[in-house]
Amino acid sequence: MDNLTLEYCLKFPFSQKARKLVSLKVKSIEDLGKPQLLPAILLAEEKIMSAIKPSIKPGSPGPWLEILSYPIANIILSTINVRSLTYKYAVREAEKIASRWSADDLKALVEIGKEEFGVEAIVIGRDIKSVVIDLVSYIKLASCLGIGPISEQWDPSNRKITDGHVHVTVKEYIRLLKAKVKNHILEAASRPPASVPANILEVAGRIKNAYLRGVKHRVKPRTGKDPPCMRWLIREVDRGLTHISRFILAAYLLNRGKTVKETLEVFKQSPDYDEKISTYQITYIKRKGYLPPSCARLEELGICKKDETCGDIRNPLQYGRKR
Numbered sequence: 001m002d003n004l005t006l007e008y009c010l011k012f013p014f015s016q017k018a019r020k021l022v023s024l025k026v027k028s029i030e031d032l033g034k035p036q037l038l039p040a041i042l043l044a045e046e047k048i049m050s051a052i053k054p055s056i057k058p059g060s061p062g063p064w065l066e067i068l069s070y071p072i073a074n075i076i077l078s079t080i081n082v083r084s085l086t087y088k089y090a091v092r093e094a095e096k097i098a099s100r101w102s103a104d105d106l107k108a109l110v111e112i113g114k115e116e117f118g119v120e121a122i123v124i125g126r127d128i129k130s131v132v133i134d135l136v137s138y139i140k141l142a143s144c145l146g147i148g149p150i151s152e153q154w155d156p157s158n159r160k161i162t163d164g165h166v167h168v169t170v171k172e173y174i175r176l177l178k179a180k181v182k183n184h185i186l187e188a189a190s191r192p193p194a195s196v197p198a199n200i201l202e203v204a205g206r207i208k209n210a211y212l213r214g215v216k217h218r219v220k221p222r223t224g225k226d227p228p229c230m231r232w233l234i235r236e237v238d239r240g241l242t243h244i245s246r247f248i249l250a251a252y253l254l255n256r257g258k259t260v261k262e263t264l265e266v267f268k269q270s271p272d273y274d275e276k277i278s279t280y281q282i283t284y285i286k287r288k289g290y291l292p293p294s295c296a297r298l299e300e301l302g303i304c305k306k307d308e309t310c311g312d313i314r315n316p317l318q319y320g321r322k323r
């Protein structure tokens, strides 16, 4: 394999080209039991462990092992199946991958965006380049950036739009693509294979034990006034809530009279917690006065945990007030 292919696959280990390359060595999941794949498995283990303990620095054994370790790490994580760990890893890995990109890769970045994620974008400009993204693709990308609604900075209504295309700088396009890669890893690492070789089970068990030993105590669910759905979401915070679940919980807490600071406290156990971003997003939800969705919508989303205490309420905010 030539250096150009290796360089490309290192920059885009989630690409079709990288998958093809890996398939030369790993034809089936059983192949992961072969001793020659041990270095790549150990690298994948180190990479996941470094998401748990940042003091662990994975080695740099060269592009080929790095490329091989990408799908292997996803298989190990899907075997462990702990969402908060997967999230921590996905954020870190996407960051690492994107650190290999530069403005010189713009053409390839736009191509890969289309091929892998269906993002319709075009590079414009001669000397100072920028990117225009089809509005639907843009909204999908921007929603990968954080919790809750799209922030003001990324809100399409605050952007230049021409013929249904949103203008972004090269730096912004890279940031959007990095967020998409993070979500892509999250998805890939949440599909456990039907069976995995014993050595992978062993690695997964080791990592899981190390992780669970370090997990902080969970937030104690507040009982009494909160409905079952919200108590459940509060319990799940330290496992990592989805984008929409975080928005719903924040909107609920704020509307039940919690301050931004008190709401922030609930999210502190989140695996990807970032005080600055969370403060901004919660403040934004409060300022906009967003309400949590109706019980019917929460049921559709699989968040409703109705019991006899809910009665016939239509919105979690009515819990304990109207029966």
Ligand code: SF4
Pocket (backbone or CB within 6 Å): 227, 228, 229, 230, 294, 295, 296, 298, 299, 303, 304, 305, 306, 307, 310, 313, 314, 315, 316, 319
């Ligand atoms: S009925 Fe409403 S309040 Fe009760 S658990 Fe379901 S969504 Fe929550």
